[in-house]
Amino acid sequence: MASVNTQFSIAVHLMAGIAHREAIVTSEALAGSVNTHAAFVKRILAKLSKASLIHAVSGKSGGCELARKASDISLLDIYRAVEAPRAFAIHDYPAVGGCKVSANIKPVMGEILTRAQRAFEQDLAKTTISDVVRKIRAE
Numbered sequence: 001m002a003s004v005n006t007q008f009s010i011a012v013h014l015m016a017g018i019a020h021r022e023a024i025v026t027s028e029a030l031a032g033s034v035n036t037h038a039a040f041v042k043r044i045l046a047k048l049s050k051a052s053l054i055h056a057v058s059g060k061s062g063g064c065e066l067a068r069k070a071s072d073i074s075l076l077d078i079y080r081a082v083e084a085p086r087a088f089a090i091h092d093y094p095a096v097g098g099c100k101v102s103a104n105i106k107p108v109m110g111e112i113l114t115r116a117q118r119a120f121e122q123d124l125a126k127t128t129i130s131d132v133v134r135k136i137r138a139e
Contacts, residue, residue, distance in 0.1 A: 008084035010034055011044050012132060015078055018054065019070040019133045026063040044082060051081030071130035079124050087120050088113045 017033045018025050027045055031038040045064055048054045053073055054064045066073065090109050096102040 005085050007044055007047075007082045008079050010036070010041075011048060011078045011082045012075060012129075014041065014044060015048065015053065015066070015070075015073065015129045016132045016136060018064055018066055019129045020136065024057050024061065024063040024065045029063070047082050048078070051077065053077060053081055066129075069130070070133060071128050073129045074125050075127045075129075075132070076121055076124035078129075079121070086113070086117055088116060 013034050014030050017030050027038050027042050030045070031041040034041060045054065045056070049056055049064075052067050055067050056062070056064055090106050090113065095106070
């Protein structure tokens with residue numbers, strides 16, 4: 001079974017944590033919220049910073065803060081920032097000679113999965129960190 005990439009969901013978790021607190025948040029506090037190691041969180045925060053979604057604040061009371069309003073940061077922005085893999089992938093097994101399905105499945109599935117990816121990304125573009133935080137607070 002293929003491994004699962006969780007960087008996108010963790011990045012959303014981190015962004016929601018920063019937005020929820022409405023203050024500068026340390027990577028250690030965020031790591032505690034995710035329940036993972038601070039070094040892993042820092043790697044994701046670096047990607048979010050590179051994409052200009054957060055600002056790193058130096059000094060004794062340093063940490064991170066959102067680079068713009070939570071309502072202006074979409075989940076698609078975060079998905080692209082962490083370079084998450086596509087939602088679905090086509091297998092890379094070679095085609096079997098003489099089998100019509102084997103010879104044609106990749107281009108057919110490629111078209112289907114491209115449409116699915118596009119729909120997935122369009123949905124992410126409609127959801128902001130502000131929406132996520134609002135739902136978290138409502139729970």
